[in-house]
Amino acid sequence: MAVTLEVFPARKRRPFVVGSLDSPPKISDTKLVRSLLLASQEISSMQPLRFILRRNSLSVIRKAKILATVFDELLRSPITYSQSAQLCFEEMQIVMQRIKTLIEDCSRSSKLWLLLQIENVSFSFQELTTDLSTVLDILPVNDFNLSDDAEDLIVLLRKQCSNSIQFVDPRDDALRRKVTDTIDGIKHRTTPDQSKLIEIFTDLGFPDSASLNDEIQRLEDETHDQIDERSKSSASSLIGLVRYTNCVLYGPSTPSPPPPHPDFRRYKSLSDANIPADFRCPITLELMREPVVVSTGQTYDRESIDLWIQSGHNTCPKTGQVLKHTNLIPNRALKNLIVMWCRDQKIPFELYGDGGVGSSPIPCKEAEEFTRMMVLFLIDKLSEAEPNGVVFELRALAKSDSVARACIAEAGAIPKLVRYLGSKSPSLQINAVTTILNLSILELNKTRIMETNGALNGVIEVLRFGATWEAKANAAATLFSLAGVSAYKRRLGRKTHVVNGLVDLAKMGPTSSKKDALVAILNLAAERENVGKFVEAGVVEAARDAFRELPEEAVAVVEAIVRRGGLMAVSAAFGLIKLLGELMREGADTTRESAAATLVTMCRKGGSELVAELAAIPGIERVIWEMIGTGTARGGRKAASLMRYLRRWAAGDTHETAAETQSIVVPTPNRIFNPVL
Incomplete structure (x- = not known):
C-alpha cells in the first residue's frame, strides 16, 4: 500500500518535498526555455545520494539529463509556443x-533519519515522477519541430515515467530493520553487539569518529525541526545510538588544548565567536535561545530561569531582589537581534517557540538506556592510564541534558572526578571541574556533590590555585550553582577560602572570570551572615575595580552588600559615592537603577554626612531629575527618594534621617572610619 504524504512527521521547517510552490512570474518563451534548461542541467550535475535512496535519486537525475538535451535543442531553434x-x-x-x-x-539530512523515513521519502520521489509524467503526457510535442532523436527521447521519458513505481531498495530496507532491532533491544537493556554496530555504520558510510559527530549534529538539527513529540523521541533515540557507537568504536574524544589567550570562555558551542554580553544569559553565560524578562526587568534564557525558579528560589539571580511574580515575558526584540547576529556570524540558531523548555525533546526510554550504557562504558575507562579523553566525554555528556547528568552521578562518577581536580594537567583539571559544574545543574546532584568526600574542598582548591583562569572561573560557577540551595549558601559562606577565593578572582582575573566571581558573590551575599565576611575580604574594592568593565555586575554586588550589611558595609562603600553618581549619569538602565538603589540605602543608613558627599557631586540633581523622568519604574522611585534626602539635607532637616540610622564618622582620605556607638 502506498504511503501518503500525511505520514510525514510535522516539521517546523520545509519538509523534504515542497508541496506547492508559487507559480513563476510570466516571462518570454525564450527565457522560459532557458530557465528550464538551466534547471535540468543543475539537477543533472547533482550527485546521486550515497548509501541510501541512491537508485531513487539517480533515476530522477537521469530523467533531468534527458530533458536537458530536449530543452537545449528547443533553445537553438526558438519558436513562438502555444498557450498550452x-x-x-x-x-x-x-x-x-x-x-x-x-x-x-x-x-x-541525517542518514539515519532518512533511513527511518525511507518509505515516505521514496514516495516523494515517486510522486514527482508521476507529476513529470502528467506534464509530459499533455506536452504538445508536435508543435515544436523537434528532431527525430529529440522526439524519441521524449517518448522514452514518457514510457519511463508511466512505468515507474514506488521503490525501496531491499538493502536499505534490511539496514533499516537492523537499526530498529538494535533500538528495540535497548528497551530490554540488551547491549548492542559491537560487530553489528560496525556493520550498520559502515553500510551507512560513517568511516570515522568525525563523520559520526557530524551525524549527531544533523540529528540534533532534525530534533529541533520536529513538532510532534513522537518524532522528537525517535530522533533522540538515534542520537543516543550514534553517541554510544562513537564512544564504543572509536573511544573517548581527544580534547583540544586550551587556547593560549588568558581570557577564556567556558563554553565552546559557538566556536570562537565573540558573543555580545547582552546576548548571554547571566546564569549560564551562554547565548540565549529564548530570552525572557522577569519582574525585576532582568533578562534570562527561559530554560535557565525556569530551572532557577523551579528549584525554589524567589529572587532575581542577578540583583537579588524578590520576584513580585514568576511570570516570564518573552523578550522578542532581543531575540530578533540575536537571530540577526547569528545569521551575520553564520551560527545556527534554534528558533524555539514561546514554550521554550517544551521545545526540547522529551527523553524516551531508548535514549536514556543508550546514555546509561555510554556512561558505564566511560566510567570503566576512567581506570586507564590516560583519563583526559574520558573526562572530556563526560563533560560534554553532562552538558547535554538532565538524563545524562543523573546517569553520570548515579554511576558514581563524582568521587572519581574529584581526584582529577588536583591534576597537574591543565586540560584534565579544566575538564574535571567543568564536568562537576555541569552535573551541579541538576538539583539532586547538588546534594551529591556537597556530600561527596573531598568534592567541595577540591572545587575550592581549584578556585584558589587552579592552573588556568578558565579552571578558576568554572570553579566559581560551580559554587554559584551549589549556592542555589539556601542551606548551602550559609555553609559555603562560612568557609573563608570560598570568600577569599571569589574576591581574589574578582580582583585579579580576566573579564570573563571576574564576571563568574561577581555573580557567585552576589548569590552568596543573599545570605545576610555572609556579607560581613565579604566586606572584610575586600569585596567592595574588587567591585570598584570592576566598575568600568563589568558595571552591571559590580554595582549589583555593591547594592547587595550595602543593603544586607551593616554600617561597616556602608563605610566600606563610602568612597564609591562619586562613582555611583557617574554610573547614574552614564550607565545602562539596570546599572543606573542599581546605583540609585545603592545610594538610597547608604543615605538611609549613613546619615547626613553621606548625603553631603552625594550633594557635592557636580550636576547630581540634574542626573536625578533625568532618572525620575526617563529611568525604569524602580529607578524613578529610587531617584525620587534620593531627591528627598538631598532636599532635607539642604534644608538642614536631619532629624528624620537621624531617627532611622546611627551616626557615623565621615572618612577622610587618610583613615578608615568606624561607627560611633
Whole structure:
C-alpha cells in the first residue's frame, strides 16, 4: 500500500518535498526555455545520494539529463509556443524546483533519519515522477519541430515515467530493520553487539569518529525541526545510538588544548565567536535561545530561569531582589537581534517557540538506556592510564541534558572526578571541574556533590590555585550553582577560602572570570551572615575595580552588600559615592537603577554626612531629575527618594534621617572610619 504524504512527521521547517510552490512570474518563451534548461542541467550535475535512496535519486537525475538535451535543442531553434505549451513549461519548472529541493534536503539530512523515513521519502520521489509524467503526457510535442532523436527521447521519458513505481531498495530496507532491532533491544537493556554496530555504520558510510559527530549534529538539527513529540523521541533515540557507537568504536574524544589567550570562555558551542554580553544569559553565560524578562526587568534564557525558579528560589539571580511574580515575558526584540547576529556570524540558531523548555525533546526510554550504557562504558575507562579523553566525554555528556547528568552521578562518577581536580594537567583539571559544574545543574546532584568526600574542598582548591583562569572561573560557577540551595549558601559562606577565593578572582582575573566571581558573590551575599565576611575580604574594592568593565555586575554586588550589611558595609562603600553618581549619569538602565538603589540605602543608613558627599557631586540633581523622568519604574522611585534626602539635607532637616540610622564618622582620605556607638 502506498504511503501518503500525511505520514510525514510535522516539521517546523520545509519538509523534504515542497508541496506547492508559487507559480513563476510570466516571462518570454525564450527565457522560459532557458530557465528550464538551466534547471535540468543543475539537477543533472547533482550527485546521486550515497548509501541510501541512491537508485531513487539517480533515476530522477537521469530523467533531468534527458530533458536537458530536449530543452537545449528547443533553445537553438526558438519558436513562438502555444498557450498550452507555455502552461506545460511553467508546470515543468515547478516540478524541476521540487526535484532539486528534494535531493538537496536528502543530501543535508541525517542518514539515519532518512533511513527511518525511507518509505515516505521514496514516495516523494515517486510522486514527482508521476507529476513529470502528467506534464509530459499533455506536452504538445508536435508543435515544436523537434528532431527525430529529440522526439524519441521524449517518448522514452514518457514510457519511463508511466512505468515507474514506488521503490525501496531491499538493502536499505534490511539496514533499516537492523537499526530498529538494535533500538528495540535497548528497551530490554540488551547491549548492542559491537560487530553489528560496525556493520550498520559502515553500510551507512560513517568511516570515522568525525563523520559520526557530524551525524549527531544533523540529528540534533532534525530534533529541533520536529513538532510532534513522537518524532522528537525517535530522533533522540538515534542520537543516543550514534553517541554510544562513537564512544564504543572509536573511544573517548581527544580534547583540544586550551587556547593560549588568558581570557577564556567556558563554553565552546559557538566556536570562537565573540558573543555580545547582552546576548548571554547571566546564569549560564551562554547565548540565549529564548530570552525572557522577569519582574525585576532582568533578562534570562527561559530554560535557565525556569530551572532557577523551579528549584525554589524567589529572587532575581542577578540583583537579588524578590520576584513580585514568576511570570516570564518573552523578550522578542532581543531575540530578533540575536537571530540577526547569528545569521551575520553564520551560527545556527534554534528558533524555539514561546514554550521554550517544551521545545526540547522529551527523553524516551531508548535514549536514556543508550546514555546509561555510554556512561558505564566511560566510567570503566576512567581506570586507564590516560583519563583526559574520558573526562572530556563526560563533560560534554553532562552538558547535554538532565538524563545524562543523573546517569553520570548515579554511576558514581563524582568521587572519581574529584581526584582529577588536583591534576597537574591543565586540560584534565579544566575538564574535571567543568564536568562537576555541569552535573551541579541538576538539583539532586547538588546534594551529591556537597556530600561527596573531598568534592567541595577540591572545587575550592581549584578556585584558589587552579592552573588556568578558565579552571578558576568554572570553579566559581560551580559554587554559584551549589549556592542555589539556601542551606548551602550559609555553609559555603562560612568557609573563608570560598570568600577569599571569589574576591581574589574578582580582583585579579580576566573579564570573563571576574564576571563568574561577581555573580557567585552576589548569590552568596543573599545570605545576610555572609556579607560581613565579604566586606572584610575586600569585596567592595574588587567591585570598584570592576566598575568600568563589568558595571552591571559590580554595582549589583555593591547594592547587595550595602543593603544586607551593616554600617561597616556602608563605610566600606563610602568612597564609591562619586562613582555611583557617574554610573547614574552614564550607565545602562539596570546599572543606573542599581546605583540609585545603592545610594538610597547608604543615605538611609549613613546619615547626613553621606548625603553631603552625594550633594557635592557636580550636576547630581540634574542626573536625578533625568532618572525620575526617563529611568525604569524602580529607578524613578529610587531617584525620587534620593531627591528627598538631598532636599532635607539642604534644608538642614536631619532629624528624620537621624531617627532611622546611627551616626557615623565621615572618612577622610587618610583613615578608615568606624561607627560611633
